[in-house]
Amino acid sequence: MAFILLIETATESCSAAISLEGKIISFRESSGGYNHSEKLTLFIDEAMDMAGIDSSKLDAVCVSRGPGSYTGLRIGVSAAKGICYALGVPLIAISTLDCLASHLADSLGDYNLPAEKPVLLCPMLDARRMEVYTAIYNHKGEKMSNIEAKIIDGDSFEDLIKEHEILIFGNGAEKCMSTLTSPGIQFIKEVEVSARFMSQLAYQRYQEKIFEDVAYFEPFYLKDFIATIPKNKIF
Incomplete structure (x- = not known):
């Protein structure tokens, strides 16, 4: 059996799910704005609790590689790489599109x-x-x-x-x-990004052993980041 943690943070939606043999068995998600840094770790823990497993049971971690929000992608990829490092499990990355x-x-x-x-x-x-x-x-x-x-x-x-x-x-x-x-x-209109949609592609890559180099993997930003100055800046 292959338990895979799925992480999706490429848009304003934040979600985490657990799949078993390519089928979703638990998930947590929110579309309430870009607060991924506050919610992602909680969602991961809750998804594992709902699935009745702890992190030691994970066989791989799959993350959305982008394109998408620069900040969202960085948060998701950083979390995924950290878990892979800690557990010694492979990293899978899938295009958001x-x-x-x-x-x-x-x-x-x-x-x-x-x-x-x-x-x-x-x-x-x-x-x-x-x-x-x-x-x-x-x-x-x-x-x-x-x-x-x-x-x-x-x-x-x-x-x-x-x-x-x-x-x-x-x-x-x-x-x-x-x-x-x-x-x-x-x-x-009703199709939006979610970790729930990653399960089959993630399991396929797991079976084919298509893994990323955890040390060097970076999100697929597609465009260079452009910093902007807030309109209400007073200095």
Whole structure:
């Protein structure tokens, strides 16, 4: 049996879960703003308590590698690496967008989709300003394009919508709703980032022994961090 601790902190949601053989057996999460440093350790402890295990039973730790919030990713990765060091267990890292796409691919039957066009999945994460982190996946959740930071305009999917139905989802989708109005585009509102969606990909990597170097692993930020000065700064 493989118990894997799953950690997701790439967006304003903070979550931790325990999976057994690729299935979620406990989880704790909150979407109430960027307070991951306060909640993550508590959520990890509570998820293990709910699963009826202690840390000695963990076989691996899986963390969202990004892209996403700089601060959120640092908190999640630091926690995951610390646990791996302490327990001597392997570290697994999964793209935040891959997790979103995999989850929606598994639940496509829940949506009323046209039969005449193949479906493409387009998860989007807020990259601040007018950008989103995004990539294109097929209906199986397999990546078909590189992950990139893009400014979305009305022509962004012009070639794809001629032959495909495109499903857009994630916390970056809302900023594109007024721009992407073509009939071949659907917005799925209820799909958000969560540790619950990491279990199958994490277990697959565990079985294939696809592990990260704990000493050198860093989050996938995609963009360089840009510090800003608060608007109410008085000096």
